[in-house]
Amino acid sequence: MSINLANNDTTRSARASRRRSFLKLMTASFVGIAGWTAGVGRFARAESNQFEPLWKSAKVLIGNSPEEQSPSPFIECPLFFVNGQFANASHSLDLSDLQTTGKVRGTITINDNTIEPDFSASIASAVTQGSDGFQYLVVAGEGEVTGATAYLKGVSKVIIRCKYKMTEDSNGNILLISCIDCVVILVRD
Structure with a gap:
């Protein structure tokens, strides 16, 4: 049985490329949703001094x-x-x-x-x-x-x-x- 390494490398490379594209798309979508929920055009971040302690x-x-x-x-x-x-x-x-x-x-x-x-x-x-x-x-x-x-x-x-x-x-x-x-x-x- 012979294995064509060049073909396997190409297949792996194509899968990895599709996976990276998918992750980039998901990351962009997530960041877009986070920005939209935080307020149009800005990202809000909670600071620790904005919260009262829950207990002593x-x-x-x-x-x-x-x-x-x-x-x-x-x-x-x-x-x-x-x-x-x-x-x-x-x-x-x-x-x-x-x-x-x-x-x-x-x-x-x-x-x-x-x-x-x-x-x-x-x-x-x-x-x-x-x-x-x-x-x-x-x-x-x-x-x-x-x-x-x-x-x-x-x-x-x-x-x-x-x-x-x-x-x-x-x-x-x-x-x-x-x-x-x-x-x-x-x-x-």
């Missing part, structure tokens, strides 16, 4: 299970600081009452101090299948906190974005297996 301070923690747990409606996962160091903290999700009352509980514990944010006003969740073929429960929410003490004193809100590897039992109940890159933001106003 916040602590970001990342949750990740070191290993899979036995499938259960309850899961507890360790939390880490953004530098990867263990934060002597954990977060939990309890779906035990979901089918009967529709209630879900979640806690955050740091140094033996626990808060249970009220996520009832702002929570969203979905079950989805990942590209790896596993099912995941993805959850996003904001919850108000009252009565925080010790290290958690002053925390008034918790923002979460979590992904849990899961399965279902024969009744369709969600059983949690592990936490995957959960983000917990503790907000102090």
Whole structure:
């Protein structure tokens, strides 16, 4: 079998040229749309001094299970600081009452101090299948906190974005297996 390298180089060159033309066209279209939405004839840019701070301070923690747990409606996962160091903290999700009352509980514990944010006003969740073929429960929410003490004193809100590897039992109940890159933001106003 013989291969004509000159022909392959020409074909590759033509494809690359078409790809570059397409990217140039898309870039020009995107820049045109951005300019049009920002205002005719000028591009607006937001400056940091145009915005008021969202809050006085916040602590970001990342949750990740070191290993899979036995499938259960309850899961507890360790939390880490953004530098990867263990934060002597954990977060939990309890779906035990979901089918009967529709209630879900979640806690955050740091140094033996626990808060249970009220996520009832702002929570969203979905079950989805990942590209790896596993099912995941993805959850996003904001919850108000009252009565925080010790290290958690002053925390008034918790923002979460979590992904849990899961399965279902024969009744369709969600059983949690592990936490995957959960983000917990503790907000102090």
